[in-house]
Amino acid sequence: MQYILLAAGKGHRLNMDVTNKCFAQINGKSLLDYNLELANPELFSEIVIVVGYHADYIKQYVGDNYHGIKVTYVHQESLLGIAHAIKQAAPYIKEDFMMGLSDEIHSKPRIQEMADYLTSSKADCVCGVVLDKIQNIQKAYTVKLNEQENITELIEKPAQCFNDFKGTGICMMKPSMLKILDTLKPNKFRKEYEMGNWIQAGIDDGLICKIFQISDANFNINEQSDLSEAVVYFKQQHNT
Numbered sequence: 001m002q003y004i005l006l007a008a009g010k011g012h013r014l015n016m017d018v019t020n021k022c023f024a025q026i027n028g029k030s031l032l033d034y035n036l037e038l039a040n041p042e043l044f045s046e047i048v049i050v051v052g053y054h055a056d057y058i059k060q061y062v063g064d065n066y067h068g069i070k071v072t073y074v075h076q077e078s079l080l081g082i083a084h085a086i087k088q089a090a091p092y093i094k095e096d097f098m099m100g101l102s103d104e105i106h107s108k109p110r111i112q113e114m115a116d117y118l119t120s121s122k123a124d125c126v127c128g129v130v131l132d133k134i135q136n137i138q139k140a141y142t143v144k145l146n147e148q149e150n151i152t153e154l155i156e157k158p159a160q161c162f163n164d165f166k167g168t169g170i171c172m173m174k175p176s177m178l179k180i181l182d183t184l185k186p187n188k189f190r191k192e193y194e195m196g197n198w199i200q201a202g203i204d205d206g207l208i209c210k211i212f213q214i215s216d217a218n219f220n221i222n223e224q225s226d227l228s229e230a231v232v233y234f235k236q237q238h239n240t
Contacts (some may be wrong), residue, residue: 001115029211050074
């Protein structure tokens with residue numbers, strides 16, 4: 001399995017003195033380090049990091065090898081959304097892959113278990129979810145499930161939520177999901193190629209998408225309030 005880590009964002013809303021958003025610190029460790037630690041050498045054959053803003057800082061920090069795993073870099077010149085970033089990486093994807101966002105952090109992530117579920121479920125895509133509050137789901141995405149526990153509908157930043165599952169940026173996929181990118185259209189309002197539209201297009205095309213509870217909690221770090229909430233949570237976890 002390959003690990004596609006998206007790290008092209010600027011993160012200006014954090015208003016921090018860091019070169020890249022992924023270098024923001026949570027209890028003495030950067031978001032980038034938290035995400036790199038998800039890469040178990042026994043599971044992942046390669047890490048592909050999609051870079052853009054201040055790319056050289058990330059390249060110098062990570063290098064071309066992480067704990068024995070080859071690291072490859074792909075440039076996303078224009079920041080046109082998550083699906084657009086994966087499209088830039090698509091020529092390098094040769095096997096099942098996990099997508100991760102460098103501005104997310106998970107508590108007790110279950111990566112190997114999720115990879116096993118991707119295989120056993122025979123799904124084309126498995127979206128990592130956590131149980132969360134409605135107001136947090138509305139900042140991420142909600143998923144509607146049928147009786148077979150397949151995703152039938154996925155909505156980003158929903159006004160109404162289908163259930164208590166909050167979608168996260170960790171998704172594991174088969175290469176079959178990549179062909180959908182060729183027909184994907186940009187969002188009418190943001191003019192970006194969005195993750196939700198990509199996965200929904202796959203579902204509409206007959207691909208099987210499921211969910212997996214990836215961790216105990218998940219934080220997407222966009223603003224100082226997100227960072228502060230994550231710092232408090234992980235400090236409490238460390239002290240228990």
